[in-house]
Amino acid sequence: MPSSLSSIPPPGDDSPELPPPPKYHSAVGGIRQLIFGRSLPTSGAGHQRLPKYLALPIFSSDALSSNAYATEAILWVLLQLGSGQLGALPYALPISVGICLLLFVVVLSYQQIIQAYPDGGGAYPVSRDNLGVLAALVAGASLLVDYVLTVAVSVAAGVAAVITILPAMHTHLVGICLFTIFLITIANLRGVRETGGVFAIPTYVFVFSIIATIIAGVFAIATHQPYAHKVLAQGHLVNGQLVPFQTVGIYLLLRAFSQGCTALTGVEAISNTVPLFEKPQEKNAIATMRIMALLAVVMFFGLTYVAQQFGISAMDQHDPHYRSVVGMVADAAWPSSLHWMFGVVQWSTALVLALAANTAFAGFPQLASMLARDNYLPRQLANFGDRLAFSNGIIILAVAAAALIYLFKGIVDDLLALYAIGVFTSFTLAQVGMVLRWIRLRTPGWQLSLFFNALGALATGAVTIIIGVSKFADGAIISSHFHFGPYYPHYGAWLVIVLVPIMVLTFYKINRHYEMLKQELALDNFKPVIPSRNVVLVLVPRLHRGIVEAIAYARVVSEDARAVYIETSPENTKRLKEEWDQWSGGMPLVIIESPYRSLIGPMLRYIEAVQSERTDDVVTVVVPELVTRKWWHRILHNQAGPLLRFALSSRRDVIVTSVRYFLEQ
Secondary structure, eight states, X not given: OOOSOOOOOOSBTTBOOOOOOOSOXXXXXXXXXXXXXXXXXXXXXXOOOBOHHHHHHHHSHHHHHTHHHHHHHHHHHHHXXXXXXXXXXXXXXXXXXXXXXXXXXXXXXXXXXXXXOTTOOOHHHHHHHHTOHHHHHHHHHHHHHHHHHHHHHHHHHHHHHHHHHOGGGGGGHHHHXXXXXXHHHHHHHTTOOTTOGGGHHHXXXXXXXXXXXXHHHHHHHHTTOGGGGGGGGGTOOOOOOOOOHHHHOHHHHHHHHHHHXXXXXXXXXXXXXXXXXXXXXXXXXXXXXXXXXXXXXXXXXXXXHHHHHHTOOOOOTTSTTOOOHHHXXXXXXXXXXXXXXXXXXHHHHHHXXXXXXXXXXXHHHHHHHHHHHTTSSOGGGGSOOTTSSOHHHHHHHHHXXXXXXXXXXXXXXXXXXXXXXXXXXXXXXXXXXHHHHHHHHXXXXXXXXXHHHHHHHHHHHHHHHHHHHHTTTOSOBSOTTOOBTTBOOBOSHHHHHHHHHHHHHHHHXXXXXXXXXXXXXXXXXXXXXXXXXXXXXXXOSSOSHHHHHHHHHHHHHOSSEEEEEEESOHHHHHHHHHHHHHHSTTOOEEEEEOTTOOSHHHHHHHHHHHHHHOTTEEEEEEEEEEEOSSGGGGGGSOOHHXXXXXXXXXXXXXXXXXXXXXXXX
């Protein structure tokens, strides 16, 4: 017996290809296509495999660009500890050494993840496979929060680099940040590919310019060049005695350490993108991660050392004359004949930070789509947009990051109070998951891998606690109008600590809904009830061509078709009766009086009366709807149809059908 099912074969040698989508359907569609581009077929999805020289700048832009603000974050805390003097700044070097050692530990432990998960081993899948659902959801929520913060911090720091060159732009700080997020969002909605070699250029220029600046600074310091102290004349340098360790205190040094740990954000990006490397993928990914770590250490420690030797400290970003630490280092390190390098450093810093934000625009939607496929987020987040990008995730990320920029006024130091705890939480969960994996599987060489992952788990776990405690309420005051007695609550890591459990609870509730939906819609032991009769009710406000078309449709659908007129004016009823026999085709007209001029209530009561006639009937309500050529014409007409559809949306055994009639002018 032939099948009653048929299908259209995919385009190939022996089958016709589907025509491309039309260029536009309307003026709005044309504008949309101009901004976002034409729709792409699903067959266009895919990735080009990258050699190491392209993978390094593209996948490491987040980790490398954090050097633009990590040193400054440490110096800002230490400046406050020294009561506005430089007395606490020498502690920046030992702090940076500790962070560099931590970076090497994290890189070693993530190498084990690359080997164990060659298809991409982010914290979410690693935790899901080895620690269970709860840990995976905590890791997922933490990473989602940190992706949002990555965009906000990177954009704010990039704009700060531009303001160092163009201080007159300081008054437009927030606006420039928001416009930058808008541009990155549009680019990603168009489907920016991670394989564009052009993306590698700003990262390489940034790395080389920073390393060259460090070398120039060390040379200027070692040879006592007079231009190395020109920043002093601008009032950004002060002299001071070293503050004793007992005065600074371990807790305050840990605050500076936790701020500097932002230098490690983005380290995990390479382990998430192993499938995008050229073969041998694991070997190339590990080599790229090692190079990234080496460059990050050289840049981070070098900038901290040169800044300390020049006596440069952080400035308050609220200051209209604000200059970034990287900008002041570049200004001091280069002689006047090479001072154009100052501009190269600042502009490359701004560009690489934009790329770091762009990396989050790839990671956030991808992670959200994984959670959506596992039924922990709305399924719309797993759908490709017209340009093969996860458009819904991109828009959510942009809105959340823009809200943070607006809330924190684009101040990097205030945003950093929330940063890094999420990523270190995911680091820790991934390492603990790998420890359990090695103990369970005991694959060849598992002992060494176990050691590295255990060391990574201990180190990142300790740092997570340090960040949580030291940054708990380390940010700006929430509002001068919002306080408890003399205490004014501050922004800080507590916001993330509170937000992540709320997100996890939301994930569970979403999953519970989808599981309930799956059970209720399952076909097992399902016996469909076939209605014996379909009663069609046509809503008739007055008689015209559109109503006549709806009447004709109703008569085709069912033999039991009735027109329903809600009487609000007896004069209109008389006119309708006079025309009815000519145009109704014999359909009965039910007139329902409505003394209070209500449409919805009388219609609902009549539907209930029809349903009470027989229990095996289904009722179809036909709503004639006018479609205008101009959008603003629509608001000139009654919206009874949408209101009736909404009122009937929760009614069982009631089907609502729209019969549209179109205006030609």
